[in-house]
Amino acid sequence: MNVEEPLSATGSYVATAEIAEREARFLHRRALSAPRAWRRFTLVRVGVATGIVVLGGVLLTVDRLDPVRVVGSTVLFLVVFGLLCAFDVWSVRRRSLRAWRAVTLAGVPVGTLVEAVYTPTRAMFVLPSHSLVLDLTTIVGAVREEGMLVLEQEGAEGRVWMVPDELLGDHGLEVVRDGLGARYREVW
Known part of the structure; x- marks a missing residue:
């Protein structure tokens, strides 16, 4: 039989370092593109931006304040906040890739x-x-x-x-x- x-x-x-880097980059992309990966990050930033706009609206209701200055200040705050958010996104992506590199190198x-x-x-x-x-x-x-x-x-x-x-x-x-x-x- x-x-x-x-x-x-x-x-x-x-x-090799090349293989570890390939694995780390794949895990990094997968983690950041997962559903809900950016949910909390986004909700917090939208909440802060909404707070800035609401504060600007409240300040407009005060009779002694110049509306042009209030609107200008609100726009300035939003621009600065937008730049800080962009830096924060860059920083999160960088830290995530560094963490995945450490994980792949620790594994093999x-x-x-x-x-x-x-x-x-x-x-x-x-x-x-x-x-x-x-x-x-x-x-x-x-x-x-x-x-x-x-x-x-x-x-x-x-x-x-x-x-x-x-x-x-x-x-x-x-x-x-x-x-x-x-x-x-x-x-x-």
Whole structure:
């Protein structure tokens, strides 16, 4: 009786700063484009701008104040506030990218050898300190973009696994793609 071996593939790479940067930039974009990512930030700034306009309106009702000066001051406050908000957006984006860089480098430091074994039902990642087995049946969606295979896991809100093309090896993508079937798609 000839029992056919399941289709499998292996891959390995040594972590580099370029790969870590690619992963950090992807996570950064994903985090900042998520629904509600900017909700609190925006609501606070809109509230402050509304307060400035309301204060200007209240000051206009005072008989002794010059309406031209009140309107001019209100506009000046709004312009300065707009510039501060723009700086704040830039600062938040910068801090977020720096935090994601730290996360990716902590997970796989530069120079670390990472090996992987892929079968249609699971993917096993081996690092010097530990190994991780990912059951592909728990993956609800996968997309390949920007030199990475991004796997979204069910039951873990927002949990993604990123597999750099370097780790997929020659046949890893084929095995994972066959195992995922319709849950896999490519983005160009």
